[in-house]
Amino acid sequence: MKLTSAKLRWSCLILLITFTYLSLDIGYIDINLLTALTSVFYGTKSTDAVILWELRLPRTLMCLIVGSGLGLAGAALQGYLRNPLAEPSIVGISSAAALGAVLCIALGLNNSGFFYTPAFALAFAFVACWTLIFLTRQSKSKHNVILIGVGVSALAGSLTTLILSLSDNPFAINEIVFWMLGSVTDVSYSHVLIAGPLVVIGTIFLYKHAADLDLLTLGEETATSTGVDINKLRTSILIGTTFIVGGITAVTGIIGFVGLVTPHIVRPFVNHEPKRTMIWTPPIAALLVLISDIIIRTAPTTGEIKLGVLTALLGTPVFLYLISKQRS
Amino acid sequence: MVVENEAKKLRFDYKTIATLIFLFFIQQGQGNVAFATVAGNGDRIVSTNLCIDTLAVALIGAENLLAVSSVADDKKYSTIADRIKNTKKTSFNAEQIYSLNPSMVLASNFSSLKTRRALEKLGIKVELVEYAQSIDDLKRNINQMGTLLRATEKAKTLIQKFEEFPAPVGFKTNRTALQYSTNRYLNGENSLINDVFLRAGFSRPQALKKSPGGQFLSTEIILKAKPDLLLLDREQNSAPEDQNSAYHRSIYSPLAGLLTTHISQKYWSCGAPELIHLIKALAKTNSDHETKE
Amino acid sequence: MEHALTTNNLSVSVGKKTILYPTTISIEMGEMTAIIGANGAGKSTFMRAALGLIPHSGFSSLSSKTINERMKFASWVSQDRELVWDVRVKTLLQFTLERTLRTIDTSFQKKLTGINEALELTNISQLADQQVNSLSGGEVTAVLIARTLVQQTPIIFLDEPLASLDPIQKIKILSLLRSLSKSGRTIIASLHDIKQSAKYFSRYIGIKNGTVVIDAAPIEAINKQNFNRVFVK
Numbered sequence: 001m002k003l004t005s006a007k008l009r010w011s012c013l014i015l016l017i018t019f020t021y022l023s024l025d026i027g028y029i030d031i032n033l034l035t036a037l038t039s040v041f042y043g044t045k046s047t048d049a050v051i052l053w054e055l056r057l058p059r060t061l062m063c064l065i066v067g068s069g070l071g072l073a074g075a076a077l078q079g080y081l082r083n084p085l086a087e088p089s090i091v092g093i094s095s096a097a098a099l100g101a102v103l104c105i106a107l108g109l110n111n112s113g114f115f116y117t118p119a120f121a122l123a124f125a126f127v128a129c130w131t132l133i134f135l136t137r138q139s140k141s142k143h144n145v146i147l148i149g150v151g152v153s154a155l156a157g158s159l160t161t162l163i164l165s166l167s168d169n170p171f172a173i174n175e176i177v178f179w180m181l182g183s184v185t186d187v188s189y190s191h192v193l194i195a196g197p198l199v200v201i202g203t204i205f206l207y208k209h210a211a212d213l214d215l216l217t218l219g220e221e222t223a224t225s226t227g228v229d230i231n232k233l234r235t236s237i238l239i240g241t242t243f244i245v246g247g248i249t250a251v252t253g254i255i256g257f258v259g260l261v262t263p264h265i266v267r268p269f270v271n272h273e274p275k276r277t278m279i280w281t282p283p284i285a286a287l288l289v290l291i292s293d294i295i296i297r298t299a300p301t302t303g304e305i306k307l308g309v310l311t312a313l314l315g316t317p318v319f320l321y322l323i324s325k326q327r328s
Numbered sequence: 329m330v331v332e333n334e335a336k337k338l339r340f341d342y343k344t345i346a347t348l349i350f351l352f353f354i355q356q357g358q359g360n361v362a363f364a365t366v367a368g369n370g371d372r373i374v375s376t377n378l379c380i381d382t383l384a385v386a387l388i389g390a391e392n393l394l395a396v397s398s399v400a401d402d403k404k405y406s407t408i409a410d411r412i413k414n415t416k417k418t419s420f421n422a423e424q425i426y427s428l429n430p431s432m433v434l435a436s437n438f439s440s441l442k443t444r445r446a447l448e449k450l451g452i453k454v455e456l457v458e459y460a461q462s463i464d465d466l467k468r469n470i471n472q473m474g475t476l477l478r479a480t481e482k483a484k485t486l487i488q489k490f491e492e493f494p495a496p497v498g499f500k501t502n503r504t505a506l507q508y509s510t511n512r513y514l515n516g517e518n519s520l521i522n523d524v525f526l527r528a529g530f531s532r533p534q535a536l537k538k539s540p541g542g543q544f545l546s547t548e549i550i551l552k553a554k555p556d557l558l559l560l561d562r563e564q565n566s567a568p569e570d571q572n573s574a575y576h577r578s579i580y581s582p583l584a585g586l587l588t589t590h591i592s593q594k595y596w597s598c599g600a601p602e603l604i605h606l607i608k609a610l611a612k613t614n615s616d617h618e619t620k621e
Numbered sequence: 622m623e624h625a626l627t628t629n630n631l632s633v634s635v636g637k638k639t640i641l642y643p644t645t646i647s648i649e650m651g652e653m654t655a656i657i658g659a660n661g662a663g664k665s666t667f668m669r670a671a672l673g674l675i676p677h678s679g680f681s682s683l684s685s686k687t688i689n690e691r692m693k694f695a696s697w698v699s700q701d702r703e704l705v706w707d708v709r710v711k712t713l714l715q716f717t718l719e720r721t722l723r724t725i726d727t728s729f730q731k732k733l734t735g736i737n738e739a740l741e742l743t744n745i746s747q748l749a750d751q752q753v754n755s756l757s758g759g760e761v762t763a764v765l766i767a768r769t770l771v772q773q774t775p776i777i778f779l780d781e782p783l784a785s786l787d788p789i790q791k792i793k794i795l796s797l798l799r800s801l802s803k804s805g806r807t808i809i810a811s812l813h814d815i816k817q818s819a820k821y822f823s824r825y826i827g828i829k830n831g832t833v834v835i836d837a838a839p840i841e842a843i844n845k846q847n848f849n850r851v852f853v854k
Contacts, residue, residue: 027423028419028421028423028424028427029423029424029427047426047427047429050426050450051423051426051427054422054446054449054450055422055423055426055446055450056423082703082705082706083705084705110441111441114445165544174438175438175440178440185421185440185442185443186421186422186423186440186442186443186445186446187442187446188442188445188446188449191442211716211719211720214716214719215716215717215720217704217705217706217708217713217716218699218703218704218713218765218768219699219701219703221669221674221697221699221701222697222698222699222765222768224674224688224697225672225674225691225692225695225696225697225778226692226696226717226720226721226772227688227689227691227692227720227724228688229688267706271708271709271712272706272707272708273706273708273712274706304419304421
């Protein structure tokens with residue numbers, strides 16, 4: 001049963017619409033969606049309307065951006081590296097973005113202006129990207145990308161831990177740790193306007209080479225003989241991933257597992273084709289993030305579960321199950 | 329075909345999960361049943377940080393607060409848990425706070441920037457009360473909050489109490505004290521607990537003068553510093569003299585010769601008027617010691 | 622195009638080590654040529670360099686073309702059978718067909734005809750809907766050859782196409798290659814097994830330690846003296 005069948009396509013769309021609606025309707029407190037919508041038209045002031053438009057809508061948009069972006073990046077990386085375990089963090093870009101943001105918070109610059117943290121995160125993400133492109137430009141093997149990515153990731157991770165241990169301010173530590181767990185709470189349209197365009201730019205870079213990923217199925221040699229420029233492909237994939245992951249991490253912190261797990265969920269429905277996986281992973285991943293965030297908002301806990309934690313909690317069992325199935 | 333069965337199975341699980349989640353949140357209740365109360369003068373005050381809650385309750389009483397932070401309910405960390413039993417609790421997020429329709433929100437300078445900005449965009453005034461790192465900071469905070477909460481007289485009374493134990497000028501004492509947490513954290517010279525020690529007549533051991541900041545230190549260094557008094561964390565429901573198993577045994581060894589006392593952190597981590605009792609108690613051990621000599 | 626492949630002092634070095642010494646060779650259109658030699662002699666290196674898949678010095682008529690131009694002339698059947706995504710056979714061919722249709726002016730009238738025809742020519746029509754990971758070694762080789770047919774190239778390079786095949790599968794592939802050659806395609810394949818393939822190929826180029834030591838018809842090439850020249854140290 002393929003996802004090109006109209007029935008499944010429609011179910012996907014309906015689910016997405018349903019959960020988007022639920023994301024607007026459900027939150028920490030009850031609001032009346034109808035009142036909220038109508039009061040805008042009638043120009044009357046209402047608490048519900050403000051909550052809907054200023055808080056819930058940006059948050060929902062952010063979930064959609066995070067899900068579709070990370071899902072796409074994961075699908076693209078798995079397609080390019082021909083490795084089902086690939087994830088944006090495997091190439092070190094999310095760790096580098098995290099390092100940038102952590103450094104910014106530790107220096108206290110995040111209080112100076114709104115754009116500092118995203119700027120730092122994005123800058124460091126691109127440093128990692130450039131390192132990857134530079135060190136792998138002559139290499140023939142896809143393994144080099146993974147190996148160097150692991151190295152970049154390890155370096156960024158240890159530098160982050162170093163900053164944490166050198167910081168003598170326990171509250172900065174607190175803020176850093178919370179940031180590293182990922183959250184879309186109280187995002188505003190400014191956040192959406194930072195992450196959104198960056199994700200769009202990254203998406204363009206990635207979709208440009210979607211068909212190349214299909215041809216890559218038979219290995220790099222065969223792909224080259226059918227007209228794929230491997231170097232251009234690698235550069236595009238890395239740059240596209242950096243825009244997406246850098247843009248998202250800059251705003252929400254680290255959110256893991258979405259990019260790893262969703263392509264695996266999608267693949268059986270698209271006959272394992274890399275290009276079609278890239279097309280259908282974003283909406284499914286967006287759905288997963290929406291569901292996770294709705295759970296977060298309604299969970300009766302005093303402290304708030306961070307989004308990155310929940311996606312890992314939901315994603316890990318699915319992931320382990322898929323691995324065990326593969327082995328058998 | 330194998331792939332189709334797999335796809336069908338996945339679809340079923342997927343829908344089931346979606347349904348279960350749907351049912352799950354539909355059954356969740358929101359918020360708690362405590363009252364949201366308005367201050368006598370009409371102020372609708374929401375406090376979002378435990379330390380600030382403690383000061384607010386001391387200044388105007390729990391019955392005049394619209395809401396306090398959810399941590400205030402936890403006896404492990406809060407000294408006001410009993411007093412705010414009937415006060416509404418809130419987490420620091422814009423939606424919850426906005427729905428309370430407050431006239432003023434009190435937050436710490438370390439609270440989430442995102443949420444503060446979101447609240448300001450919604451037209452809610454957020455007053456920042458900085459975390460107190462000294463008794464002077466605490467007095468400043470009491471003053472600031474006294475003005476904000478329109479309780480200046482009460483504020484003056486509370487501040488007055490600290491005058492009994494002014495900041496020491498120069499080093500007069502020869503007894504040293506340190507505070508050491510179970511997670512190996514030692515508060516620095518510019519910390520509240522250190523100021524408490526100073527005002528109670530203790531000074532900081534010479535060995536630690538070189539590193540004035542707060543940091544994680546091994547037990548060795550604490551033993552080497554040989555403070556005359558070592559303030560340790562107390563486990564809930566244990567007596568003050570009980571040894572805390574989270575610490576290394578050597579701290580309690582007679583060979584180390586340390587005088588240890590256990591106090592729960594909740595009594596001194598926040599700048600609260602109750603701190604005066606701790607200062608008095610510590611000062612008394614000092615004077616007791618002197619009369620013995 | 623007169624020659625299928627012309628090389629002039631084509632050589633490959635990695636660091637200080639020379640893997641392929643300057644080689645000048647010319648292969649005609651329609652020829653069925655085998656590159657023979659021991660393991661590590663440089664057969665694959667020669668073919669890869671000729672096709673421009675690896676960096677090299679010297680000239681190769683195919684490698685000097687742009688990537689898009691080259692894919693119209695020559696296609697490649699790789700030795701490594703890594704197939705991570707378990708797609709269907711016809712999907713694999715579909716990928717190449719879509720790419721080919723974008724770069725080539727002449728096209729088949731209906732998309733699927735090209736794929737079906739390729740599967741027929743390689744006698745694997747019954748495998749069209751099977752998952753590639755469920756195929757045997759010989760079947761995969763046939764699929765890869767079918768893929769090159771979909772690429773519509775006059776020249777087909779094959780890197781060790783008979784490796785790890787049993788004798789019957791080997792004959793099947795060799796017969797297939799001969800029929801493709803008869804229909805006008807140029808076949809260039811690297812081989813280990815020279816006896817069985819002798820009657821299929823018209824030319825053997827023997828490489829030893831990176832140098833061409835033999836370039837003759839198979840009958841000549843496999844006499845004892847020449848055999849030693851190519852294979853014995």
